[in-house]
Amino acid sequence: MGWSRIRILAVCGAAAAQLIASGPVEAKDEQIFQLNIKGNGVPSHQRTIRVTRGDAASIEAQADRPIVLHVHGLKIELEVKPGVPTRVRIPTRATGRFRVELHERGAAAKADHHGAPLAFVEIMPK
Numbered sequence: 510m511g512w513s514r515i516r517i518l519a520v521c522g523a524a525a526a527q528l529i530a531s532g533p534v535e536a537k538d539e540q541i542f543q544l545n546i547k548g549n550g551v552p553s554h555q556r557t558i559r560v561t562r563g564d565a566a567s568i569e570a571q572a573d574r575p576i577v578l579h580v581h582g583l584k585i586e587l588e589v590k591p592g593v594p595t596r597v598r599i600p601t602r603a604t605g606r607f608r609v610e611l612h613e614r615g616a617a618a619k620a621d622h623h624g625a626p627l628a629f630v631e632i633m634p635k
Contacts, residue, residue, distance in 0.1 A: 543569055563635060572591060
């Protein structure tokens, strides 16, 4: 084995060790949308989540109280605890505009929850 081949193997081995040490890597093209829920709302710039059909996208939610985040039509239901960022992948197979709503935990959850939406997920065609 020549010196150049040994040098290449050593460099590749070091790069692999560095990659393993850095932990899991997310898809570089994934979009992560923040929802910072306080009271019954989010900041205005977080009210529309817009992605293109087939793209990788997630919602990362934080709340000031225990809630269940529900996205109608996308079968997303995410339990969020206070101060704990919680992430869920958005399925982007279908196009359309989907309501994001809060559902309360416990007795309040049985009440009508179809009030004003917290936000919207818009999945646009390619």
